[in-house]
Amino acid sequence: MGLTVRLLVIEFLLMILMFGVCTGLSTSRILERIRSNSTSKYLTKDELWFNQTLDHFSPFDHRKFRQRYYEYLDEFRLPDGPIFLKICGESACGGISNDYMSVLAKKFGAAVVTLEHRYYGKSSPFKSLTTKNLRFLSSKQALFDLAVFRQFYQASSESLNLKLNRTSIENPWFVFGVSYAGALSAWFRLKFPHLTCGSLASSGVVLAVYNFTEFDQQVGESAGPECKAVLQEVTQLVEEKLASNAKVLKTTFSASELKIDGDFLYFLADAAAIAFQYGNPDKLCTPMTEAKKAGDDLVNAYAKYVKEYYVGSFGAEVQTYNQEKLKNTTLSDSSGDRLWWFQVCSEVAYFQVAPANDSIRSLKIDTRYHLDLCKNVFGEGVYPVVDDTNLYYGGTDIAGSKIVFTNGSQDPWRHASKQVSSPSMPSYIITCENCGHGSDLRGCPQSPLVPEGWYIFNLFASVHNFEHIVTKHLNHMLQGTLRTAVHLMR
Numbered sequence: 001m002g003l004t005v006r007l008l009v010i011e012f013l014l015m016i017l018m019f020g021v022c023t024g025l026s027t028s029r030i031l032e033r034i035r036s037n038s039t040s041k042y043l044t045k046d047e048l049w050f051n052q053t054l055d056h057f058s059p060f061d062h063r064k065f066r067q068r069y070y071e072y073l074d075e076f077r078l079p080d081g082p083i084f085l086k087i088c089g090e091s092a093c094g095g096i097s098n099d100y101m102s103v104l105a106k107k108f109g110a111a112v113v114t115l116e117h118r119y120y121g122k123s124s125p126f127k128s129l130t131t132k133n134l135r136f137l138s139s140k141q142a143l144f145d146l147a148v149f150r151q152f153y154q155a156s157s158e159s160l161n162l163k164l165n166r167t168s169i170e171n172p173w174f175v176f177g178v179s180y181a182g183a184l185s186a187w188f189r190l191k192f193p194h195l196t197c198g199s200l201a202s203s204g205v206v207l208a209v210y211n212f213t214e215f216d217q218q219v220g221e222s223a224g225p226e227c228k229a230v231l232q233e234v235t236q237l238v239e240e241k242l243a244s245n246a247k248v249l250k251t252t253f254s255a256s257e258l259k260i261d262g263d264f265l266y267f268l269a270d271a272a273a274i275a276f277q278y279g280n281p282d283k284l285c286t287p288m289t290e291a292k293k294a295g296d297d298l299v300n301a302y303a304k305y306v307k308e309y310y311v312g313s314f315g316a317e318v319q320t321y322n323q324e325k326l327k328n329t330t331l332s333d334s335s336g337d338r339l340w341w342f343q344v345c346s347e348v349a350y351f352q353v354a355p356a357n358d359s360i361r362s363l364k365i366d367t368r369y370h371l372d373l374c375k376n377v378f379g380e381g382v383y384p385v386v387d388d389t390n391l392y393y394g395g396t397d398i399a400g401s402k403i404v405f406t407n408g409s410q411d412p413w414r415h416a417s418k419q420v421s422s423p424s425m426p427s428y429i430i431t432c433e434n435c436g437h438g439s440d441l442r443g444c445p446q447s448p449l450v451p452e453g454w455y456i457f458n459l460f461a462s463v464h465n466f467e468h469i470v471t472k473h474l475n476h477m478l479q480g481t482l483r484t485a486v487h488l489m490r
């Protein structure tokens with residue numbers, strides 16, 4: 001018991017330290033903030049709007065749609081401070097989240113702006129999301145959106161230069177993103193190098209992958225042999241019960257709405273992956289290995305984890321996996337699932353299929369399952385042109401420059417990122433037991449999806465190391481442009 005108390009004290013001190021790194025506050029101010037609980041999850045939630053071009057690639061179609069964005073200028077150093085463009089990805093963008101970026105903004109005197117991805121949240125060009133209406137939803141259009149937005153924000157008569165009463169100043173722009181938005185961050189620097197001085201691609205999935213077997217393999221590696229074996233046993237038991245009494249089994253997981261067995265199995269597989277993806281392995285492996293040792297019913301133990309952690313705490317929704325729901329074309333708060341599946345089914349795939357040998361997920365989650373889903377949800381002819389996507393961006397052979405790639409060691413997605421450094425594109429792996437998807441930017445107590453538990457120590461150490469790395473690169477990339485900006489002003 002004494003040990004537990006001591007561990008708790010150390011953990012508390014580490015939380016304070018980490019909080020300090022994450023907010024750039026002195027210890028007394030940190031304690032004050034913790035007491036008053038005043039640190040918000042967002043730097044701002046004040047919506048701003050601008051008119052975006054619907055189709056950047058048509059010479060005839062001049063339609064526009066309203067796109068949402070946010071700005072945070074509290075730390076901005078006038079007049080030549082950098083502008084950090086934090087790219088929002090495949091979900092509604094409710095504001096600028098108060099994560100590690102706010103530390104960097106303070107350090108560099110940067111403005112932070114963020115643009116909601118087309119179609120998601122309040123930036124949908126259409127109320128009806130039929131497959132036909134989704135034809136302008138692609139990473140290529142999204143990158144062009146960012147370019148147009150960047151010019152609008154910097155130079156238009158309505159934006160920064162007008163606010164600052166000036167005409168011809170160019171601030172240095174640096175782009176950031178996590179996950180798919182991390183890929184967009186790398187691709188933006190690749191396709192529009194004249195509009196940004198550098199990019200951070202955190203867990204940036206720049207490689208479109210058709211059969212993404214490495215995903216399941218990494219889940220197994222992150223779980224370790226003991227936990228992995230229990231998870232594999234669960235899959236086997238689930239498959240048996242699915243054959244004998246599917247109805248009862250699905251009810252055990254409160255997932256009877258998933259009529260298609262593949263959807264149900266995919267839901268169960270995702271529930272396990274998420275524990276590693278977001279840096280909370282103990283939430284899954286501790287109860288499962290304990291249940292195994294105690295000789296408890298493993299399916300029930302797993303159902304408890306799924307219902308209490310994955311759905312309860314993490315906030316996953318069963319309907320996300322329900323193809324009947326994914327077919328719904330009415331724009332609503334849950335449209336994000338349909339929209340992302342469209343991008344998956346048309347452009348990037350990342351099909352999380354079971355590897356032939358030693359998989360955790362059911363072998364029934366195969367290529368066929370994914371292709372059937374694409375066809376069922378979007379109709380005939382929607383197919384992921386993975387080769388074209390990699391041809392267009394280069395995959396892991398991306399020929400960009402001044403792009404920093406970061407990945408978490410436990411994150412199954414890292415195998416779709418660039419994990420090896422090349423000239424002018426350093427790649428870092430942040431290694432610890434709960435280093436997951438985007439944890440370099442996310443690892444702050446006030447930001448969403450905070451990893452929990454004792455491992456936080458290692459994560460803290462990793463994020464702390466990372467701070468030096470990113471600061472060094474940012475300094476380097478910003479320096480040249482800052483000099484240019486100052487020179488231009490003279």
Ligand SMILES: *[C@@H]1O[C@H](CO)[C@@H](O)[C@H](O)[C@H]1NC(C)=O
Pocket residue numbers: 049050051158
């Ligand atoms: C955007 O377009 C709408 C409709 O055409 C127009 O009323 C509005 O003034 C435009 N806003 C800006 C900022 O250009």
Ligand SMILES: *[C@@H]1O[C@H](CO)[C@@H](O)[C@H](O)[C@H]1NC(C)=O
Pocket residue numbers: 165
């Ligand atoms: C903007 O610049 C003009 C011309 O130099 C000056 O007359 C005006 O007072 C300035 N406005 C503000 C708000 O600084």
Ligand SMILES: *[C@@H]1O[C@H](CO)[C@@H](O)[C@H](O)[C@H]1NC(C)=O
Pocket residue numbers: 210211367
């Ligand atoms: C993906 O896996 C399926 C089934 O194993 C196989 O038929 C197909 O050739 C694979 N495709 C690619 C591009 O690897």
Ligand SMILES: *[C@@H]1O[C@H](CO)[C@@H](O)[C@H](O)[C@H]1NC(C)=O
Pocket residue numbers: 328329330331332
């Ligand atoms: C589709 O979604 C909308 C909005 O959530 C809902 O009102 C409607 O009932 C759904 N349609 C079907 C057929 O489920």
Ligand SMILES: *[C@@H]1O[C@H](CO)[C@@H](O)[C@H](O)[C@H]1NC(C)=O
Pocket residue numbers: 357358
């Ligand atoms: C299958 O996986 C097991 C466990 O990781 C390994 O020992 C075995 O060599 C693998 N077999 C093949 C054919 O890859």
Ligand SMILES: CC(=O)N[C@H]1CO[C@H](CO)[C@@H](O)[C@@H]1O
Pocket residue numbers: 419420421426427428429
């Ligand atoms: C898989 C892996 O660890 N890849 C690389 C991650 O980044 C470091 C630092 O650049 C490399 O040394 C690793 O090879």
